[in-house]
Structures are given as structure tokens and as C-alpha cells.
Amino acid sequence: MEKIKIKINGQEVEVEQGKTILQVAKELNLHIPTLCNFEPLLPQGSCRICLVEDRGKFVTSCTTQVAPNMDVKLDTPDVIASRNLILQLLFTERNHYCMYCEASGDCELQKLGYEFGLDHFEFETYERKFTVDNSHNYIVIDPNRCVLCRRCVRACSQLAGHNVLGEMNRGIDTTIIADMNVPLGESSCTSCGLCVQVCPTGAITDKRSYYFGKDIQTEEIYSNCDQCPVGCGVKIYKKKGSNFIVKIYGDFDKENEGILCKLGRYAALFEEKSRLTSAKIKDDFGFKKIDFDGIIKTINEKMEDSVVYVDGSLFNEELSLIKKVFKDRVFSLYENEPPIESNVSIDDIKSAKDYIVIGVDLNREYGVIGSFIKRKIFSKNGRLILFDSNYNSLKNVANYVFGIDELESGLEKLKDLDSPIIIYKNLSEKETEILSKNKNFRFFYLPFETNSIGLLKENIKHKIEKSKNIIFIGKNLQGLKDIAKESFTIVFTPYETDEINKFDLLIPINDGFEREGSFYNVDGKVINKAKVLDSKFETFDLKAILEELIKVKSL
Ligand code: SF4
Numbered sequence: 001m002e003k004i005k006i007k008i009n010g011q012e013v014e015v016e017q018g019k020t021i022l023q024v025a026k027e028l029n030l031h032i033p034t035l036c037n038f039e040p041l042l043p044q045g046s047c048r049i050c051l052v053e054d055r056g057k058f059v060t061s062c063t064t065q066v067a068p069n070m071d072v073k074l075d076t077p078d079v080i081a082s083r084n085l086i087l088q089l090l091f092t093e094r095n096h097y098c099m100y101c102e103a104s105g106d107c108e109l110q111k112l113g114y115e116f117g118l119d120h121f122e123f124e125t126y127e128r129k130f131t132v133d134n135s136h137n138y139i140v141i142d143p144n145r146c147v148l149c150r151r152c153v154r155a156c157s158q159l160a161g162h163n164v165l166g167e168m169n170r171g172i173d174t175t176i177i178a179d180m181n182v183p184l185g186e187s188s189c190t191s192c193g194l195c196v197q198v199c200p201t202g203a204i205t206d207k208r209s210y211y212f213g214k215d216i217q218t219e220e221i222y223s224n225c226d227q228c229p230v231g232c233g234v235k236i237y238k239k240k241g242s243n244f245i246v247k248i249y250g251d252f253d254k255e256n257e258g259i260l261c262k263l264g265r266y267a268a269l270f271e272e273k274s275r276l277t278s279a280k281i282k283d284d285f286g287f288k289k290i291d292f293d294g295i296i297k298t299i300n301e302k303m304e305d306s307v308v309y310v311d312g313s314l315f316n317e318e319l320s321l322i323k324k325v326f327k328d329r330v331f332s333l334y335e336n337e338p339p340i341e342s343n344v345s346i347d348d349i350k351s352a353k354d355y356i357v358i359g360v361d362l363n364r365e366y367g368v369i370g371s372f373i374k375r376k377i378f379s380k381n382g383r384l385i386l387f388d389s390n391y392n393s394l395k396n397v398a399n400y401v402f403g404i405d406e407l408e409s410g411l412e413k414l415k416d417l418d419s420p421i422i423i424y425k426n427l428s429e430k431e432t433e434i435l436s437k438n439k440n441f442r443f444f445y446l447p448f449e450t451n452s453i454g455l456l457k458e459n460i461k462h463k464i465e466k467s468k469n470i471i472f473i474g475k476n477l478q479g480l481k482d483i484a485k486e487s488f489t490i491v492f493t494p495y496e497t498d499e500i501n502k503f504d505l506l507i508p509i510n511d512g513f514e515r516e517g518s519f520y521n522v523d524g525k526v527i528n529k530a531k532v533l534d535s536k537f538e539t540f541d542l543k544a545i546l547e548e549l550i551k552v553k554s555l
């Protein structure tokens with residue numbers, strides 16, 4: 001980029017044309033206060049707190065690009081007085097009595113108050129009361145705390161691509177609304193929670209974190225979500241000295257660009273599944289508790305006549321140990337081979353122009369991939385062609401919608417597609433054949449389970465074998481019901497489900513952020529998940545059991 005010379009605070013500096021005054025000041029380690037600005041969102045200059053002086057004129061540094069001969073002054077008495085006045089007005093316009101606010105301690109408006117030494121309200125406060133929107137399962141919107149920075153609106157559309165939030169009315173009556181002014185809980189909100197993460201005040205908060213801990217009371221742990229094979233980067237705020245996660249934020253420095261879906265942001269916080277709390281074995285009188293040594297002894301006795309089924313929830317380290325113990329008797333309970341191999345990555349998804357999605361509701365199942373596509377559609381930089389005969393929440397944003405049985409005829413009609421990326425999960429043989437014929441297509445396979453690729457790397461494929469004893473290790477017991485009827489069945493799983501009592505030995509294993517390990521994401525990259533919590537139940541570390549079995553076998 002071309003370099004130009006400008007003056008900042010009297011010093012001549014060479015800077016890159018195209019950058020804003022704020023960006024240049026940051027590079028020079030010069031502080032300018034900001035509020036509405038939030039990279040990577042496009043700046044919009046609504047709060048005015050970042051104003052600076054250029055040759056006698058005030059300009060907002062977040063929206064003004066550097067230009068030749070600028071003479072920028074960051075902290076003249078007039079600039080400071082104006083910022084002070086702006087801040088006073090922001091505090092006055094709505095209810096900013098910090099001691100009653102959940103965001104107090106973490107609020108950017110409050111921090112500015114401290115920075116500017118505000119110790120009283122200069123003007124009479126505007127006493128109008130706005131209704132709090134508590135209709136959403138996870139999120140509360142309190143317009144009384146809103147500074148109208150529109151970070152939430154921009155994040156919801158520019159980053160997450162959901163386009164739910166907007167604004168209504170003008171001036172001091174402006175409020176943030178969902179869709180056409182419906183309660184957030186009844187809106188098209190996908191519960192991605194990005195608006196909560198970017199809101200600088202207590203205007204958008206999440207119900208589970210509410211009053212459970214300020215940032216200063218938490219430690220930040222970087223990890224990854226393993227709810228699906230996208231493997232988004234997360235920043236976990238764990239309360240110091242406790243076994244409690246206060247909130248989960250998206251990591252802006254990872255491929256997911258800070259975006260998460262409902263599962264990544266809230267599944268670990270609002271755990272609804274019932275847990276298997278201790279190990280038990282069935283005898284003639286029902287179930288009785290069993291300890292670690294009893295588990296090892298029973299598995300050892302049954303091992304010779306066993307087939308082992310696993311699912312794709314297991315980490316690479318666990319799969320490798322399972323193979324070591326059970327060798328070639330390990331199979332995937334579910335189909336795990338792609339109908340057509342992927343030949344593009346998440347980065348290609350971000351930059352493509354035409355997308356053909358086949359039979360998968362991205363919003364519900366692979367939310368962040370859905371975000372990357374939707375934001376291209378909304379900004380008119382991409383087209384979405386959907387083939388799905390079932391309900392699909394992408395139908396109202398797609399440019400063309402066809403039934404799945406119209407695959408061949410629909411593709412015939414769309415001749416002007418620009419190297420489209422086909423996004424799919426399951427494909428029938430016929431669909432695979434139709435798609436494989438077209439050399440112009442690129443393919444992005446979404447595995448059904450988080451670590452389906454890890455299973456294949458360990459050469460664990462789907463197959464059902466008859467056997468006297470069955471061992472199942474994983475979370476999804478659906479496919480086990482029919483094959484386990486005649487056998488002695490040992491189940492390693494975290495959850496207590498209706499069908500679980502049909503099996504013979506039940507071993508509760510750690511789940512969620514109680515586990516650590518690695519898996520392969522959709523791009524085939526190794527993603528690491530850190531352990532954050534200790535289990536509250538008498539669960540077992542799967543690796544410890546497998547290592548003990550290896551030890552016993554080698555004696
Ligand atoms: S949770 Fe996500 S989809 Fe819902 S309003 Fe906030 S940013 Fe938009």
C-alpha cells in the first residue's frame with residue numbers, strides 16, 4: 001500500500017494510505033478512546049468518542065482515513081472537552097446506574113467514565129423507561145443500558161450473517177429490535193450469542209452468566225468446541241478457584257472469526273442431558289455398583305469374544321488406545337465414509353461465490369459454516385442454491401430452492417454457476433452419480449460426527465458383526481439397540497438414557513470440557529480440546545481404563 005506523510009501530535013510520520021487515523025494511532029501506540037468501534041466490524045462512527053482534531057476540524061478517527069498533509073492532534077483541550085461532553089450525554093441518555101447493572105466491572109462505557117474521571121451526572125438524566133426483552137431462552141436485551149453503538153446489529157449481519165437485529169425510531173427514542181420488532185425469543189435469532197459478546201454495556205447479556213462472575217474473577221482458557229467437526233476456537237471464562245464456566249466466547253483469532261453457533265456457545269452452559277453418575281453391572285437382582293478393578297476384570301473376561309463399536313465423539317488419543325487394546329475388532333457404529341471426498345477448505349467456503357447445499361440445515365447442524373455462507377448472500381456477494389425436500393431454515397435466504405428429487409433437473413437450469421461448492425452430508429448413490437459427473441463442481445463434505453475423519457485415520461470403518469459380547473464406546477447409542485439384543489453388552493458413555501438399562505455393564509465417562517484430546521476437523525486439521533472442568537460424578541477417564549487394560553494384557 002502507498003505510504004504518505006502526516007503529522008500526529010506534531011510528529012511527522014509515514015503511514016499507509018487507506019488506514020484510518022485510529023488504526024495508525026494504534027500502530028504508533030497512541031491511545032484514542034473508542035466505544036462503537038469494534039474490529040473486525042466495519043466502523044460506523046456513531047458514538048463520536050474517538051474524535052480528534054485535523055487542521056482545526058473535529059473528525060471521528062475510526063471512520064476517517066489518513067490523507068496527505070493531515071495534521072492530527074489527539075488530545076487538545078477542545079478535543080478532551082468535547083469527548084467529555086459526549087460521554088456525559090451518553091451516561092445521561094439512558095439508565096447507567098452501574099451498581100445495578102450486570103455489566104458493571106466489565107462495561108466499556110463505565111471504563112470510559114473512569115478514564116475521564118466522571119464523578120457525577122452533569123445533566124438531568126432522561127428518565128424514560130424501555131421494556132426489557134426477556135423472551136429469549138438465553139439472552140436478555142435491556143434497552144435502558146443501550147448506547148446505540150450498533151455493534152450488535154453489525155455483528156449479527158456482517159459477521160454471523162443472521163441479519164436479525166436492526167433499529168427502530170429515531171434520535172433518543174431509537175431502540176434495537178429483532179426482525180420486524182418482535183420479541184427476540186420469537187424472532188429468527190439462531191442463538192449464536194455473538195451480540196452478547198460484542199455489546200460493550202449491560203444492554204445485551206446472557207442469562208446463564210448473569211451475576212456469576214466478572215472477567216477479573218475468571219481465568220481465560222483457550223480451547224475448541226467439539227460439538228461438530230468445524231472445531232471452532234473458543235475462549236472459556238472459568239471462575240477462579242471453582243469448577244464453573246461463567247461464559248464461552250468465540251475466538252476472533254481462529255478460523256471461526258469469533259462466531260459460534262448455539263451449541264458452541266450455550267450447550268456446555270445449559271447442559272440438559274441426564275448424566276450416568278456411577279458405574280453399574282447387572283445381575284439377577286438388577287444393577288449394582290462396580291469399581292475400577294471390577295470393570296477391568298469384567299472387560300478382561302469378555303474381551304476375547306467381543307466386537308467393539310465406537311462413534312465419532314471419541315478423540316484421536318482414545319481411538320489409538322482402543323485400537324491398541326482391541327486391534328482389528330473395532331468398527332464404527334455409524335457410516336463414516338464420505339460419499340464424495342472434500343476438495344476445498346473452510347477458507348474456500350469464505351471466498352466462494354456460488355454454494356449448492358444438499359439436504360443439510362446448516363443453521364441447525366453446522367452453524368458457523370451457515371454464517372460464512374449467509375453473510376455472503378446478504379451482502380450480495382454470493383448465491384445459495386438449496387436442494388432439500390424437508391424443512392430447512394436456509395430456505396428463506398436461498399436464491400433458488402429445489403426438492404432433493406429435482407437435483408438433476410435443477411442443476412440443468414443453473415448453467416451460469418461459478419465453480420460452485422457443493423455442501424453435503426448424506427448423499428444417495430444416484431445423487432453421488434449426478435454430482436460426480438460435473439467437473440466444474442468443488443466438494444465440501446460435512447461429516448455426521450465430530451471425529452469421523454479420526455476414525456478413518458485409524459482405519460475404523462462402519463461394519464456390523466455378530467458377536468457373543470459387545471463393547472460400545474461413545475455418546476450416540478441409537479444404532480446399538482438392535483444389535484445388542486443377544487449379547488453381553490458393555491457401554492462406555494456419559495449419558496443416562498431410557499434404553500441404557502437394557503445393557504449389562506454401564507461405565508460413565510467424562511464429557512464436554514471434562515475431557516481433553518484432539519480430533520480432525522472438516523479441513524483435516526488436528527484440533528485440540530483443553531480440559532476445563534472436573535466431573536461432578538463418579539465418571540472414569542476412558543484413557544485410564546484403556547491404559548490399564550493394556551497393562552493387564554501384557555502381564
Ligand atoms: S444471538 Fe446471534 S442471531 Fe441472535 S440476535 Fe444475537 S447475533 Fe443475532
Ligand code: SF4
Nearest residue numbers: 146147149150152199
Ligand atoms: S445493545 Fe449493546 S451492542 Fe447493541 S447498540 Fe446497544 S449497547 Fe450497542
Ligand code: SF4
Nearest residue numbers: 225228231232261264
Ligand atoms: S459450528 Fe460446530 S464447532 Fe463451531 S461452535 Fe457450532 S458446534 Fe461448535
Ligand code: FES
Nearest residue numbers: 045047048050062
Ligand atoms: S469509536 Fe469512533 S465514533 Fe465511536
